[in-house]
Amino acid sequence: MNGKTGVASPATPWPASPISPAGERAAQEMLQALPAAIYTTDAAGRITFYNEAAAVLWGCRPELGKSEFCGSWKLYWPDGTPLPHDECPMALALKQGRPIRGMEAVAERPDGTRVPFIPYPTPLFDASGRLIGAVNMLVDITERHRAEQQALAEAEERARGEQAAQRLAAIVESSTDAIVSKDLDGVITSWNQGARRLFGYTAEEAVGRPITIVIPEDRLDEEPEILARIRRGERVEDFETVRRRKDGSPVEISLTISPIRNRKGEIVGASKIARDITERRQAQERQALLLREMSHRVKNLFALAGAVITLSTRTAKSPEELAEQVRNRLGTLARAHELTLPDLRREQAATPTTLAALLRTIVSPFEDRNDGRVAIAGPEVAVGGHAVTSLALLLHELATNAAKYGALSVASGRLAVVWTVEGEALSLSWAEQGGPPVDGTVNSDGFGTRLVDSTVEGHLRGRISRRWGAEGLAIMMTVPLDRLTG
Numbered sequence: 001m002n003g004k005t006g007v008a009s010p011a012t013p014w015p016a017s018p019i020s021p022a023g024e025r026a027a028q029e030m031l032q033a034l035p036a037a038i039y040t041t042d043a044a045g046r047i048t049f050y051n052e053a054a055a056v057l058w059g060c061r062p063e064l065g066k067s068e069f070c071g072s073w074k075l076y077w078p079d080g081t082p083l084p085h086d087e088c089p090m091a092l093a094l095k096q097g098r099p100i101r102g103m104e105a106v107a108e109r110p111d112g113t114r115v116p117f118i119p120y121p122t123p124l125f126d127a128s129g130r131l132i133g134a135v136n137m138l139v140d141i142t143e144r145h146r147a148e149q150q151a152l153a154e155a156e157e158r159a160r161g162e163q164a165a166q167r168l169a170a171i172v173e174s175s176t177d178a179i180v181s182k183d184l185d186g187v188i189t190s191w192n193q194g195a196r197r198l199f200g201y202t203a204e205e206a207v208g209r210p211i212t213i214v215i216p217e218d219r220l221d222e223e224p225e226i227l228a229r230i231r232r233g234e235r236v237e238d239f240e241t242v243r244r245r246k247d248g249s250p251v252e253i254s255l256t257i258s259p260i261r262n263r264k265g266e267i268v269g270a271s272k273i274a275r276d277i278t279e280r281r282q283a284q285e286r287q288a289l290l291l292r293e294m295s296h297r298v299k300n301l302f303a304l305a306g307a308v309i310t311l312s313t314r315t316a317k318s319p320e321e322l323a324e325q326v327r328n329r330l331g332t333l334a335r336a337h338e339l340t341l342p343d344l345r346r347e348q349a350a351t352p353t354t355l356a357a358l359l360r361t362i363v364s365p366f367e368d369r370n371d372g373r374v375a376i377a378g379p380e381v382a383v384g385g386h387a388v389t390s391l392a393l394l395l396h397e398l399a400t401n402a403a404k405y406g407a408l409s410v411a412s413g414r415l416a417v418v419w420t421v422e423g424e425a426l427s428l429s430w431a432e433q434g435g436p437p438v439d440g441t442v443n444s445d446g447f448g449t450r451l452v453d454s455t456v457e458g459h460l461r462g463r464i465s466r467r468w469g470a471e472g473l474a475i476m477m478t479v480p481l482d483r484l485t486g
Contacts (some may be wrong), residue, residue: 005455006334010478015206019077019441024467024485028049028051029178030156031049031051032051032052034051034053035051035053036057036137036138037050037051037053037054037057037117037137037138037139037140038050038053038107038135038136038137038138039051039052039054039058039071039135039136039138040124040133040134040135040136041068041069041094041130041132041133041134041136042132043087043094043131043133044068044092044094044457045069045090045094045134046064046065046066046067046068047062047064047065047066047067047068047069047071047073048064048065048133049064050062052149054071054138055071057072057107057117057138057140058071058072058073058107059072059073059107059109059110059111059113059115059365059386060072060073060109060110062127066123068085068086068091069086069090069091069094070085070087070088070090070107070136070394072108072109072199073108073109073110074107074108074109075088075105075106075107075108076105076106076107076108076114077105078104078105078116080106080107083105083106084361086150086372088105088119089103089105089119089121090121090134090136092121092125093121093122093134093136094121094123094131094134097121097123098123099119099121099122100119100120100121100441103118103119104116104117104141105117105119105297107138109139115140116140116141116142117139117140117146118138118139118140118141119136119137119138119139120136120137120138120139121134121135121136122134122135122136133225136176143372159474170359172190172192173192173193173201175192175193175194176194176197176318177194177273177274177275178192178194178195178197178198178199178253178272178273178274178275179192179194179195179271179272179273179274180192180195180206180211180271180272181260181263181269181270181271181272182211182269182270182272183268183269184227184231184267184268184269184270185210185232186210186211186223187208187209187210187211188206188207188208188209188210188211189207189269190203190207191203191206191207195274197327198245198251198253199214199244199245199246199251199276200245200246200247201213201214201246202254205246207443211223211272214244214245214338215243215244215328216242216243216244216250219241219242222241226239226257226270227270228273229257229267230257230267230270232268233259233267234259234484235256235257235258235259235323236256236258237256238254238255238256239254239256239257240252240253240254240255240277241253241255243274250310251276251278252276252277252278252281253274253275253276253277254275254277254354255272255273255274256270256272256273256430257270257271257272257273258270272278274462302387330426352383352384352385352388353382353383353384353388354380354381354382354383355378355382355383355391355419355426356376356378356380356381357378358383358388358391358392358395359395359417360376362392362395362396362399363376363399363408363417366399366402366403366408367471371412373407373408373414373415374408374414374415374416375414375415375417375418376416376417376418377416377417377418377419378417378419378420378428379419379420379421381419381421381426381481381484382484382485383485384484384485385485386459387459387460387483387484388486390460393451393455393461393485394451394452394455394456397451397452398430398452398475402415402432402435402473405435405436406432406435406436406472406473407432407434407435407472407473408432408434408435409435410436412434413432413433413435413472414432414433414434414436415431415432415433416430416431416433417429417430417431421481424481424482425479425480425481426477426478426479426481426484427476427478427481428477428478428479429474429475429476429477430473430474430475430476430477431472431473431474431475432471432472432473432474433471433472434471434472435472435473437470452464456477456479459483460479460480460483460484461479461480462477462478462480462483463478463481463482464477464478465484
């Protein structure tokens with residue numbers, strides 16, 4: 001028992017006849033030869049004999065006839081509580097006149113080292129039953145304690161490892177990224193929920209199958225190279241590629257691949273973290289589109305500024321009048337340009353207006369007072385919501401092109417914008433006349449053309465067609481009415 005209580009055993013009677021000095025020496029020599037620590041005391045607890053093994057265990061040599069109960073320098077209970085010598089198991093055996101069993105104690109040597117031991121104190125009686133002393137054997141259990149502590153440490157380490165593995169498994173399973181492991185033959189060994197969401201296969205469907213189930217045929221040559229690098233212990237980071245979902249659709253991903261090693265450090269497989277980069281690619285494409293649009297608009301503004309100056313010089317009679325006309329036209333041009341930008345402070349793109357008002361605002365910088373070079377006609381059509389920005393953007397682009405290359409670039413040019421409403425659709429005609437000569441080879445693949453087409457067909461869900469004739473450019477557009485107010 002590892003504690004402060006003991007179990008009594010039968011006492012040991014001393015031989016009836018006295019032991020001769022020769023017999024006593026022989027007994028002591030026999031005790032000295034034993035590897036166990038053994039010592040004796042008289043009835044008062046004074047140590048009368050100890051063998052060499054006891055001196056080694058205590059780390060000191062007590063004085064015979066003076067040291068009491070135990071020869072150790074200090075004593076402790078197993079829990080570290082100090083144990084007075086007169087309360088030790090040997091003292092209890094003498095006081096109670098019975099053997100003490102099942103107790104443990106710790107002896108501290110003068111050098112500070114401690115030795116756990118199990119004592120076996122047994123009182124000695126003469127033939128008349130009188131207590132004459134006691135004998136004690138101390139069994140060093142240091143190795144047992146060390147083994148127990150090592151086993152406990154290993155158990156705690158295993159528990160920590162299991163907890164860490166459980167935490168890691170929980171992190172992997174709850175990750176939004178696809179996390180997959182495979183062996184060196186490319187066979188899938190684990191598959192988390194992120195992989196199911198990204199590729200469409202469940203773990204039951206994927207584990208045990210080759211990783212090539214998610215690799216398109218035109219990229220199968222990537223896998224041998226990846227496995228070769230893993231076998232060399234290399235890590236593959238931020239490898240952007242395309243993989244295939246269960247339904248056959250492609251998905252753009254970024255891969256990070258690391259070797260998996262066993263306890264011996266041997267590479268036994270690879271872990272893959274796959275992240276869907278579709279949204280990132282789309283954001284990059286949107287950014288590129290915005291940069292192209294910004295470049296296009298900046299170039300247009302310079303060209304329009306030149307067109308405004310040219311237009312104003314035709315009628316200005318003095319430098320002051322020229323400056324006034326240029327200033328007014330540039331101000332009008334700025335207001336028209338603002339219509340092409342969404343108002344980020346409001347949920348609606350711009351203030352509701354009408355198609356006629358929107359057109360008049362956009363073309364006014366290119367008119368010369370009331371010279372009638374721009375004709376606008378059609379029934380009242382309301383324009384609101386994000387359609388204001390979309391429609392202003394495409395009309396501004398058409399007016400800009402007319403001012404740069406078309407009818408509004410020369411004094412004799414004319415522009416007619418006419419629209420009708422038929423059922424639930426708006427039909428609009430943009431017709432230029434009197435501009436520079438146009439041959440049928442005009443480049444229709446520029447950014448401005450694509451911008452107009454994407455606005456009509458994408459945002460407004462309409463249709464657009466162009467015709468370059470000898471008299472000038474003619475454009476026809478058809479847009480659902482409900483797209484002009486949403």
